[in-house]
Amino acid sequence: MVHLSVNVNKIATLRNSRGGNHPDLIYLSKLILDSGAHGITVHPREDERHIRKKDVFDLREFFVLYNRDKKNKIEYNMEGEPSPRFLDLVLEAKPDQATLVPVTPGEITSDHGFDLKKDSSELKTYIRRIQNAGIRVSIFMETDLENLKLVKDTGADRVEFYTGPYAHAFDQSPEEGKKAFESFRKAAEFLQAQKIGINAGHDLDHFNLPLFSSLPGLEEVSIGHRLMSYALEVGLEAAVKEYLKTLT
Template sequence: MAIQLSVNLNKIALLRNSREGDFPNVETYGKLALDAGANGLTVHPRPDQRHIRPEDTRSLAELVKAYPGTEFNIEGNPTAPASGSYPGLIELVRESQPDQCTFVPDSDGQKTSDHGFDLKKDAELVAPLIQQVQNLGVRVSLFMDPDLEQIQLAKDIGADRIELYTGPFAWAFEQSEAEGQAVFQVHSEAAAFAQSIGLGINAGHDLNLENMVLYKNLPGLQEVSIGHALTVDALNMGFTPAVQAYKKVCS
């Protein structure tokens, strides 16, 4: 089965936010991605609204509904407080009704997500939030490192899927094929374990056209969320051809 490609639009929003006005328009690029064959869209709203804003999330949720068979994925920290017009992740999920919500343990000070949950510490906090979102009819995925004990805890507290954090894999792959293969093996073992206990498997962070040639062989991989590399490639090849190139490498 082909891996589902969810195009992350954060970098489009970041570019827009560097000037007054609404150019580039995030919804326009969401439509371009879906017209080019993307299986869904991902956004990661944050309280500081440095890229995706709550109004983007709401408009993209409506856009995805016009494309049957596609999915909308909202990522974020479920414990981050409301701030200004940002209502908090769970309230935004309630308003937008995405297909999936991916919990990510990031903080405002981070440039980007760089680690998975430590459920030995946070399980009691995260478990009821998973239940709240599932009660809204939304699938929940947890951003996780390839740690078997942590993955078991994700299952124990009710997650539907995990999203394996692929940053270390991407960095190792860039150093050498051997280093990339070594980290990929760790991820493969984690994915096989996740499958064995009934968790779905997503992946994301710094995946690109080169390293996806290897990573697409991950056991049971259902979905990848890709934004930064796709946007950079779009500078060279155009946005629609870039989405099509990533769709091809996911097949």
């Protein structure tokens, strides 16, 4: 089964819009995990517009307690740019996985993967430092095969596919989604041959996941915005369970 890691940035965004602690990030993270999700993802940006530094460590403490006596360990995934700031945060918080993502100042959300012809040298340094702390590293990538040929040299354990193009094509029609899926399938088969793990995320939902979950070698999807939007209609527990159904 493909694992579901729920990105809780949107919960923090709502909380921050009013101040205080409503909605409660820890309480809702527990609800998400009790509903069957396999992990929690956060993207602590420098401007703290959603996840704050304190949240990172509050969640770390929560995970330690939650995982006691659990047969199946729940994972903590932290996303962020390759920078001294994010590296220090990762090394202190010690998540199970760090997902390195290229960040453009002022962007609303992540909207592209790394260009390894430009970024590989810098990434290697961060990947090595994080892995030396016993943390798995994934890097955010698109499906260009020439670019993916350089992944192995970085030492990354996994690639997280930026799935925006697939999701947007599927929004037009399932047929367009199937066409877009082909580039991901070819890219995944290449990575499998390289023995590199595969994650995915960005605008995946309960409509487009049934097809995408058939991707060869897919281990984990990280989903936030669309799952939270759906939760406004059906409730958070029901939304998580519906997404899990599409991954079985």
